[in-house]
Every structure is written in C-alpha cells, then in structure tokens.
Amino acid sequence: MSDSQVRYVVRxxxxxQGVGFRATALSHSTGLRVRGFVRNKGDGSVELDVVGPECDLRELVKRIESSMKGNIDDTQVESLPAEERVDEFRIRFF
Known part of the structure; x- marks a missing residue:
C-alpha cells in the first residue's frame, strides 16, 4: 500500500441532501487519514473534496456508498494531484 497523497473530488x-449525508461522511472519515470537506451543492448533489492516501480515500467513498446506498443514484469520482489541506475533515456550509 502506498502512502502517496492524492485528491479525490467526488459528487x-x-x-x-436533507438526509444526514454530510454527517454520515464525517462519521465515516474517523480513523482514516483524510483531510478536506464535504458540502451541499446548489444542484442538489453533495461534493466530497478530500486529500490523503488513495487507499483511505477509496475506503471513505466505499463506506459512504455502502451506508447511503438507498439515497445515491450516481457517484462521480475525479482523482487529481494532491494539494495542501488543513489537518482535518469537516463539513463545509458554503
């Protein structure tokens, strides 16, 4: 397993929205080496923008998809070069 840092932007x-999705994502980040945020978007989607080891990013997306599968119609993942982030994962309200 590689610890090289990557960035995932997931929609x-x-x-x-309105179903505890962001709080669920925050809860599922516990124990993973991820930094970034989750936020609602104006089009009704939720955006997850995180940096960390790719294995942890994949695990976070897997956990979210598993627990919220009844609410998710589609997931789009974009993998990008890592960028500096604060050392936490949080809910963003804007």
Missing part, C-alpha cells in the same frame, strides 16, 4: 447525486 454524489440522488436524494443526498
């Missing part, structure tokens, strides 16, 4: 579509 979740479906019934993903």
């Amino acid at each position: 979740f579509y479906g019934q993903v």
Whole structure:
C-alpha cells in the first residue's frame, strides 16, 4: 500500500441532501487519514473534496456508498494531484 497523497473530488447525486449525508461522511472519515470537506451543492448533489492516501480515500467513498446506498443514484469520482489541506475533515456550509 502506498502512502502517496492524492485528491479525490467526488459528487454524489440522488436524494443526498436533507438526509444526514454530510454527517454520515464525517462519521465515516474517523480513523482514516483524510483531510478536506464535504458540502451541499446548489444542484442538489453533495461534493466530497478530500486529500490523503488513495487507499483511505477509496475506503471513505466505499463506506459512504455502502451506508447511503438507498439515497445515491450516481457517484462521480475525479482523482487529481494532491494539494495542501488543513489537518482535518469537516463539513463545509458554503
């Protein structure tokens, strides 16, 4: 397993706002080496923007998809070069 840092920008579509999605994502980040944020978007989707080891990013997306599968219609993942982030994962309200 590589600890090289990557960035995932993930968009979740479906019934993903108003159902505790962001709090669920925050909860599932516990124990993973991820930094970034989750936020609602104006189009009704939820965006996850995180940096960390790719194995932890994949695990976070897997956990979210598993627990929220009844609400997610589509997931789009974009992998990008890592960038500096604060040392936490949080809910963003804007």
